[in-house]
Amino acid sequence: xxxxxxxxxxxxxxxxxxxxxxxxxxxxxxxxxxxxxxxxxxxxxxxxxxxxxxxxxxxxxxxxxxxxxxxxxxxxxxxxxxxxxxxxxxxxxxxxxxxxxxxxxxxxxxxxxxxxxxxxxxxxxxxxxxxxxxxxxxxxxxxxxxxxxxxxxxxxxxxxxxxxxxxxxxxxxxxxxxxxxxxxxxxxxxxxxxxxxxxxxxxxxxxxxxxxxxxxxxxxxxxxxxxxxxxxxxxxxxxxxxxxxxxxxxxxxxxxxxxxxxxxxxxxxxxxxxxxxxxxxxxx
Numbered sequence: 001x002x003x004x005x006x007x008x009x010x011x012x013x014x015x016x017x018x019x020x021x022x023x024x025x026x027x028x029x030x031x032x033x034x035x036x037x038x039x040x041x042x043x044x045x046x047x048x049x050x051x052x053x054x055x056x057x058x059x060x061x062x063x064x065x066x067x068x069x070x071x072x073x074x075x076x077x078x079x080x081x082x083x084x085x086x087x088x089x090x091x092x093x094x095x096x097x098x099x100x101x102x103x104x105x106x107x108x109x110x111x112x113x114x115x116x117x118x119x120x121x122x123x124x125x126x127x128x129x130x131x132x133x134x135x136x137x138x139x140x141x142x143x144x145x146x147x148x149x150x151x152x153x154x155x156x157x158x159x160x161x162x163x164x165x166x167x168x169x170x171x172x173x174x175x176x177x178x179x180x181x182x183x184x185x186x187x188x189x190x191x192x193x194x195x196x197x198x199x200x201x202x203x204x205x206x207x208x209x210x211x212x213x214x215x216x217x218x219x220x221x222x223x224x225x226x227x228x229x230x231x232x233x234x235x236x237x238x239x240x241x242x243x244x245x246x247x248x249x250x251x252x253x254x255x256x257x258x259x260x261x262x263x264x265x266x267x268x269x270x271x272x273x274x275x276x277x278x279x280x281x282x283x284x
Contacts, residue, residue: 003244005141005168007040008033009237011216011229013205016050017062023048023070026087027077029236034081036238039141043087044203044216045115045149045172046099046123052208056097056126063092066102066112075104082106084139086146088172090123097127101146101172103137111137113146117154122174122210124150136164142243145196149173152182152190152200156274162194167246171200177211177231184215192223195249195262197241204232221246 010029014022026043033041045051048070049062064070066089074085084105091100091114099115114130134157136145145161145168152158152171161169169190175182183200191198197220204214216229218239226239250261273279 003242004240005040005243006036006038006238006240007168007199007218008036008038008042008239009199009201009216009218009229010041010043010047011202011204011214011237012044012047012234013212014044014047014050014203016052016207017058018050019048019062019064019070022050023073027073030074030077030081030083030085033236033238034083038083038238040084040144040168040170040199041086042170042199042201043085043172044201045088045101045174046090047087047172047203048089049123050207051122051174051203052210053123053126054208059090059097059123059126060092063090063097065093066091066100067109071102071104071109075108078104079106079108084110084141084144086144086170086172088148090127098130099123099127099148101148101170103139103144103146105139110139111135111146113148115148115151116157117150119150121176134160134164136161136166138165142167142241145169147171149175152186155190155193158190158194158196158198162196166194166196167243168197168199168241169194171198173200173202175202175213175215177213180213180215183213183217183228187217188219188223188225191219191221193262195221196246197221202229204230204234 145166
């Protein structure tokens with residue numbers, strides 16, 4: 001059984017409130033990646049819509065349902081090309097707005113994720129926090145978990161997805177230019193903490209004076225960067241990840257057995273404070 005998955009992170013510069021133009025570019029990039037044999041294609045957070053909205057009313061003008069016009073068109077193309085795609089958009093559901101990402105494949109819409117951890121910036125000032133549990137989507141190519149931007153700052157998020165069986169965690173993001181610590185260090189840390197592959201896809205460009213970081217990257221399940229993007233250029237990062245590698249959750253010992261095992265060495269009986277919102281005790 002072949003366990004190698006060809007992946008692509010499409011580092012692009014979405015145009016604010018221009019869904020049709022952004023979708024046209026996304027469809028083109030999907031075709032280009034598929035022609036190279038790519039199986040999983042990841043786009044940035046809010047790739048369909050842009051991010052730096054000034055009001056809820058502006059965001060409403062760009063919001064789409066899931067499924068909806070964009071997911072339908074991308075799903076149709078996935079069916080023709082036999083590929084899987086993750087992309088970000090502003091979702092509207094029963095009058096509520098969410099910063100969401102969807103996973104679609106050859107057989108249609110597989111699932112969606114709503115950003116759980118909400119910073120005080122851009123679109124996120126006008127959306128509801130995600131209201132659904134973290135979920136791993138099982139596909140023929142890999143078990144895929146989704147987080148969005150700020151979510152990856154919290155180690156609990158990637159750990160939950162790993163425990164649910166994620167082989168790959170995809171992270172559509174809109175990192176600001178000044179916040180490169182996440183790309184430089186945190187993505188790799190989350191990968192090696194959990195022995196999972198991570199595809200972090202950021203955007204580039206300037207939107208309403210806001211500068212975006214770029215530096216998209218693919219990191220393997222031992223925390224090593226396989227490929228990383230520039231700070232300014234639109235580009236597609238092509239790489240491969242080995243699903244079997246992500247499913248080995250231990251490091252062999254020097255003599256015999258396992259040197260350490262990230263599943264069986266855990267001591268969850270001492271982790272109770274993680275789930276308590278009042279657990280933080282600041283220094284006096």
